[in-house]
Amino acid sequence: MVSHWKDQDPLFVQSGSPLTSDQQTEIRDALEGASSKIYAVALPPNTVTKSTIGSYMTQLNSAMEAARAPAATYAVLDGTRLYAASSALRADGLAARLSNLAVAANAGDVVAGMKDFTNRVDDAVRGRNSALDPDSQANPGAGGTAALIALGALVLVGGGGYFLYSSNRKKKRAIQEAKELAAVKQTVDEDVTKLGEEITALDADVTLSGAGGKHIDEWQTALDSYEKAKTQLSGVQRADQVREVTQTLEDGRYALAVVKAKVNDEPVPERRAPCFFNPQHGPSARDVRWAPPGGTARDVPACKMDAEAVERGFDPQMREVMVDGQRRPYYDAGPAYQPYAYGYYGGFGDIMTGMFIGTMMGSMLSGGFGMGGYGAGYAEGYADAGAGDFGGDAGGGWGDFGGGGDFGGGDFGGGDW
Template identity: 40%
Template sequence: MRTRIPMLSAVGGLLLLLLMLLALAPSAGARATGISDAAAALKQGPVYVDPGAAGQLSEAEADALAQKIKDADKPLFVAVLPANAQFPPNGLIDNLRAQTGAAGLYAVRLGDRFDAGSDPAVMSPAAAQNLAASVRQPGADAATELNDFVDQALPAMRGSAPANWGSVDTDSGVPVAGLVTLGAVVAAGGASAYAVVRRNRLRKEAEERAALDKLRVVVDEDITAFGEELERLDFHPGEPGADDAMRDDYERALDSYDKAKSQMGSATHPHDVRGVTQALEDGRFSLAVLAARRESRPLPERRAPCFFDPRHGPSAEDRSWTPAGGTARQVPVCAADAARLDDGLDPMARTVDADGVRRPYWEAGPAYGPWAGGYYGGGMLPGLLMGTVLGSMLATPAYASEYGGGDFSGGDFGSGDFGSGDFGGGDSGGFGGGDFGGGGGFDGGGGF
């Protein structure tokens, strides 16, 4: 009897442990439902399709979308959810973000509606809303809508994907499996951390090279145009009527021309271009002053360049202008573009390459931010570009640190570690963007 009692106790303990493990393990036939289950799935991978919305996005489509996000190494979370009581629309994206616990850009398809929200360190909430609005099309299927959003969002995002994506078998809920692999994970931690850092560094260097290549084309055009303006001016320091003030203006214009060429030749990062276009803006103003002196006109006021094309020179006045799908704002315009607006015509906009298509620079990619920033200054530019593609991206601290050197929104956001501690802070005081429960969301009754 003395030996049987400990044996029975041991057996009882083993049975109790087994029951505890079974209680912790998810049932094989259980259906994942609710925000908590969606959040748990997003901790393990970038795309979650609730069983109740399985008809919207096939498994193959979800896998392809997830692979695209993983390949880009960006913290983009996508959830496809049914419009039912388990996913109340009010505050849905905020709740999903809070329970997932990782800073990022969250895109949610709820029934046949779509919206997005983001942490400011990854993308400004305004940019997230603008991107979401740009892909919404009546009757669009989930695959088309989500792929369009992801394709546009990934190049504009900052940060890296959570380290655990793809490293955990989400179908296994028995803690023993995690304990068995823990030692191997710890042992490989140092090598994995180095690989992640190196991969991120190489990715950023490649992105900067591609952005700088785009900028070189545009800036070289600007430098050439300014050189042609110098030639057309045909000013000679010793010509009759030339005085010291004129010669000083001309000297400043020449210095600006040389400075722009030198700085562009030595540029190694996209943000280096700001100094180049700032020099060109200085030079054009000097030419405008020189021209006024030679013609005995009042000297011009120092104004920003024409918004529609800085090569038009200093602006003459401000005019109301509304971009496609945006709101009206005052922009500086040259006399020629002011006349075109008065006649009901489109201004002569500066177009640049955007994936093989010529577009106005404010509707092109993020690479052109430093180019525009040198002409208009960090404080002025976001207001001019509000509601445009480029303006939305200029509003992000992440964009400024990657392309603009921090001039537009206060510098870098930190180390790039996207944990739950990143939830607050940023330009809006925390996570934000579009949401389904207010301001035109799912229960607002009027769309977006």
């Protein structure tokens, strides 16, 4: 995504986005014609949620900072829903306010709404009051009412109350990040426990394999990896540290697969990426053609069991995790799981982008999110994200990356576009 913005144009469209080619062209033209830096990504519906958009925006900004991009405003079109964040607008929460105004003034028309949003951002960067005009700014030359609130007042109004509001949002962000970290650690703990159980189950076979069984080098590697993973997990304080744990688990799983092969007088398996569907299954046996529901087919590494299931038209045994009380595949569980996947698959070349295309994780990986850490935010006071819907769904606001928003929302009407 970042490389697309840098080398091609300011609109990145992921496969599955409902935007037509004509809509893409008009939005792209509006972004290219903006006087300020504005970048947009169009995603399939429900790629991000209210509980993950804050982390998504944080990761996005971190990637742009790593690429040494200039301060900019970002728009995320998740189906019909618009989220916005900015490192260029200094008033906290302003991008969210502008996106909600654009949605409210252009219900049912995503192109007009994006043109409106682009013009509002340009006006806000220049300090113009028209950025907050409640009338549509899709065609600002057609006129409109005066702004109800000056931008300067937006920053200064409320005095201490403003800072209290900002502090509360930071607390919400911290709570959300702690919740996400706990969920990821629980997932990794299950993976560590599973490896330990399989080592225990194999112990008797190794002993019965003869005097040399205990001296299989990989057996000690598997044992050491299990103990190391437990120690690493106990020290995890941030989600990006999970990567080291799953790297260790990948080593242990391959070592265990080698031990199983030697004990059973079978060929030693090739060092391949773990099974895409569930890294607990150990190293993959081969690639299989697979597509997520409504997504594009791609080749993914799979264990023998899952490869055969997919080829026979059955569902593979997917690694699912809990997200907001619902079980979802790990690759659609949000940005906090990016380091989890990197630990397992990052050591096998550039396979991740292809594997995860069309998933939430794939949208984060596109264009060079690389090994970036999780949870790094904007400079204090610069972070904001808003949500509105050009279709008929209820909107919702975001105040800060990783935290809940207080911008409200509502049914904007107009139907899907």
